[in-house]
Amino acid sequence: ALRIQMPPGALWLDLGCGHQVFGEWMTLEQGKIIAQSGMVAGIDLDWEGLKKHPAIHRRVYGDLTRLPFQSGAWDVVTANMVMEHLEDPSVVLREVHRLLAPGGLLVFHTPNFYHWGTLMARSLPERVKKRLIRFFEGRAAADVFETHYRINTAADVRDHAERAGYDVVRIEHVNSSATLKMLGPL
Secondary structure, eight states: OHHHHSOTTOEEEEETOTTOSSOGGGHHHHHHHHHHSSEEEEEESOHHHHHTOSSOOEEEEOOTTSOOSOTTOEEEEEEESOGGGOSOHHHHHHHHHHHEEEEEEEEEEOOOTTSHHHHHHHHSOHHHHHHHHHHHHOOOGGGOOOOOOSSOSHHHHHHHHHHTTOOOOOOOOOOOSOGGGGGTTO
8 A cells, every 4th residue: 555655665664663664474565565665664663674784774863752853855654653652642743734835645554443353452551461472473572562552443533633724645455464373273
């Protein structure tokens, strides 16, 4: 979906880029979309993850609520599995709106509040969730961030986006991760 929306040569900022743009199983897609853009930069508050990012070379350590970029500087801003971690998504959406060039595009991917995996995750204490993620995904506790799920329904997306000055073009529910791969033969 992002490759279709990305104008050739676009200036692209990836919010919360961590150590990869997409999931590990999408390395080829990541390379293609980066090659299609004119320039890509990433920003994250996870310094260790940011240092390990193999594909984005313009990396900024920074807070998404106070983005250190010029107004109107970016054609496309993305956030992959980031929005669910924001305490106040409206603040970040307003900051991103400031950064977008006229006609610019914000594309974000976040879990559906009503998906079975999200429902399960929301019901578990953080310490249990971190242990399960370590077991199933091999991710360290330091690589699991607190979730708030404040912009994870279509109604919440519209509400936050419209208050921040966006025209919502499309909300699409997709099955876009390898959630079931961790369950092996089950």
